[in-house]
Amino acid sequence: MKVTPKQFRTGCNSLIEDNEAMLSLNTTIAELKGLTQILFGFSANAPLLMLDHLLENTRALCATSALWVSDLTRS
Incomplete structure (x- = not known):
């Protein structure tokens, strides 16, 4: 599965791609933030979500249904 979060400061899109065991439609926002921290080396308080419902x-x-998670596709 692939998720494409948009980086707020740079405006660039990043691709997070992993197998179904780690990243699926049932993955929670907290788990996605953890994956982002691991993959991009952010500290625990760095991932910032701009939309309240996230x-x-x-x-x-x-x-x-958010712009922050702009591309949910199965690989």
Whole structure:
């Protein structure tokens, strides 16, 4: 599965791609933030979500319709 978050400061898109065990439609926002920290080396407080409804860490990706998660596709 692939998720393409948009970096707020640079405006660039980054690609996060992983197998279904790590990244799926049931992945929570907290898990996605953790993957972002690991892959891009951010500190725990660095990933910032701009849309209020994404601040709920237990919400699954399939329940969101956000620009921050701009590309949900199966690989």
